[in-house]
Amino acid sequence: MKNNIRVERAIVRISQQQLADAIGVSRQTINAIETGKFVPSTLLALKIARYFSKSVDDIFSLEEGD
Amino acid sequence: MKNLWLLPKWCRTAGWFIFAVCAFLGLYLIFIEQYLPIDFQPWMALKANIAIIGTLAGLFMVAFSKESVEDEFINSLRMDAMIKSFILNSIIIVLLSLIMYGFYYVYVLSIAQYFVLLAYIILFRYNMHKYFRNNEE
Numbered sequence A: 001m002k003n004n005i006r007v008e009r010a011i012v013r014i015s016q017q018q019l020a021d022a023i024g025v026s027r028q029t030i031n032a033i034e035t036g037k038f039v040p041s042t043l044l045a046l047k048i049a050r051y052f053s054k055s056v057d058d059i060f061s062l063e064e065g066d
Numbered sequence B: 001m002k003n004l005w006l007l008p009k010w011c012r013t014a015g016w017f018i019f020a021v022c023a024f025l026g027l028y029l030i031f032i033e034q035y036l037p038i039d040f041q042p043w044m045a046l047k048a049n050i051a052i053i054g055t056l057a058g059l060f061m062v063a064f065s066k067e068s069v070e071d072e073f074i075n076s077l078r079m080d081a082m083i084k085s086f087i088l089n090s091i092i093i094v095l096l097s098l099i100m101y102g103f104y105y106v107y108v109l110s111i112a113q114y115f116v117l118l119a120y121i122i123l124f125r126y127n128m129h130k131y132f133r134n135n136e137e
Helices: A003-012 A016-023 A027-034 A043-049 B013-031 B040-063 B073-099 B103-134
Strands: none
Touching: A003 A016, A016 A027, A016 A043, A027 B073, A027 B103, B013 B040, B013 B073, B040 B103, B073 B103
């Protein structure tokens, strides 16, 4: 699964730490999601999407083979 | 987010202290006092029980105390370390069973009861180090 959290962060100009604080996780969790090392739960995906005022589909998408 | 049931953060430091003291006591009983669990002596049995229970309790406190931030990613690191430690423990028991016979097998069982927790702690700390060292954007 790929995501464009890094792009969304760049648009609203916030750091990983600021996003992490806003949704109540560690910065490393955001980093692991951005780099594709960790696939978040539905709950976390919804929180991230809500933070950027977008739908989950706009931020997360399936890759071929998923 | 529902997190795992874990001990407070301060338990990690206390756990290391209890582990160090009790593991030292256990090693002292085995190697210096040459204690064997087959002959029952109340005073020695009490010391051995303190060493066994203290070592396990210390390791348990270290293994299952909260991190500064507990979230689902850290839970996944815990799960990864847990599975690997069980696999490693099974391999160790199988290998030691093949080379240790008779009374010495008691030592295999003694090692096994601590090894799974010790391996979990090492693997989990390694996971944490791998992801939690400075990897800013």
